[in-house]
Amino acid sequence: xxxxxxxxxxxxxVSVKTVSNVVNGYAFVKPENRRRVEEALAATGYRPNVGxxxxxxxxxxxxALMVPELNxxxxxxxxxxxxxxxxxxxxxxxIEQTQGTRDRERTTLASLxxxxxxxxxxxxxxxxxxxxxxxxxxxxxxMLGEHAIDVPIDRVAIDNVKAARTAVTHxxxxxxRRIAAIGRNPARGTSELRMAGYRSALAAAGLSYVEELVAPxxxxxxxxxAAAMKALLALPAPPDAVFCFNxxxxxxxxxxxxxxxxxxxxxxxxxxxxNNEESAFSVPALSTVAPDKxxxxxxxxxxxxxRITGETAAPPQHVLTPFALEVRESTRGR
Numbered sequence: 001x002x003x004x005x006x007x008x009x010x011x012x013x014v015s016v017k018t019v020s021n022v023v024n025g026y027a028f029v030k031p032e033n034r035r036r037v038e039e040a041l042a043a044t045g046y047r048p049n050v051g052x053x054x055x056x057x058x059x060x061x062x063x064a065l066m067v068p069e070l071n072x073x074x075x076x077x078x079x080x081x082x083x084x085x086x087x088x089x090x091x092x093x094x095i096e097q098t099q100g101t102r103d104r105e106r107t108t109l110a111s112l113x114x115x116x117x118x119x120x121x122x123x124x125x126x127x128x129x130x131x132x133x134x135x136x137x138x139x140x141x142x143m144l145g146e147h148a149i150d151v152p153i154d155r156v157a158i159d160n161v162k163a164a165r166t167a168v169t170h171x172x173x174x175x176x177r178r179i180a181a182i183g184r185n186p187a188r189g190t191s192e193l194r195m196a197g198y199r200s201a202l203a204a205a206g207l208s209y210v211e212e213l214v215a216p217x218x219x220x221x222x223x224x225x226a227a228a229m230k231a232l233l234a235l236p237a238p239p240d241a242v243f244c245f246n247x248x249x250x251x252x253x254x255x256x257x258x259x260x261x262x263x264x265x266x267x268x269x270x271x272x273x274x275n276n277e278e279s280a281f282s283v284p285a286l287s288t289v290a291p292d293k294x295x296x297x298x299x300x301x302x303x304x305x306x307r308i309t310g311e312t313a314a315p316p317q318h319v320l321t322p323f324a325l326e327v328r329e330s331t332r333g334r
Contacts, residue, residue: 005046007046011043012036012039060116061090062094063121064094064095064112064120065095072220074247074274074293077293081294081296081298082297082300086301102126106127109131119308120139120141120304122142123145129150129151140304146158154304155317158320161193161194161197164198165201166197167197171269174269176240181244182228184217190245215229217245220248221252225251225253226255228249233257233268242268242269246272250279250330251278264330266333271286271287272287274288274291284329284333288325289324290324291322296321
């Protein structure tokens, strides 16, 4: 016969309500009671009937995650962490990639509703505030990233200005004086924030902003980083350091430096952004801004779940999660 909550409660010596609270991921359970329940769950092999539970609650049991491109490692890694965080709380996740276009992002938003999902995490690149009006059937939503739109929903991000400033300050602290940037794209909100951090760090280091040292990038892919790096190195006075707006751009830049017979970091130091797994295995290993992606995913899932369950009715929150600068061979040498 199937194991019931009552069976688990009897083995753990607690109430059925306490077992239910543990199974449903509620935080307010005494540590000792939680331990006993978790041991009883493992011993009995209890498995909740998620479908029946959601039906009783009038929920679908699904969340949506909207990201620009899954083939960009940052979003792939983030999606995996969101899945893990959601599963721990009993939700499954539907993932939609939008290619960062406004039309696709609006279409995705319009398709969401309480008939399909209970809540959504949205990482927009091109949406405007007006696109959120009357969409998604009023389901709880959390915005990921610092796309500059003013909408009354929870938001989780890192401080992109401060993170970029930290990266460029590191390069200036190495004695580099012609520090370039790869990745400017006015259509991307995070690009402009990272530009602001770049310029702020230059000013603080007593360095002039030089327009020709800022290379645009239509996409944040390896090929775009490689092309931008070649253009920068062809300047009459090429850069001696480069801040790339993501790791893929930086990996492409590393390739171009090597093809031109130059050395990293001796001739040009390079810093990326995102701390993708690939960055630790490039040659040389890439220095990069490392967002705490686990904290970002956990915080976002916690916020949307608390909205869904009614645990909070507080005004929308803007939560900044941590980051660190991971210094590796591309700036410190081997």
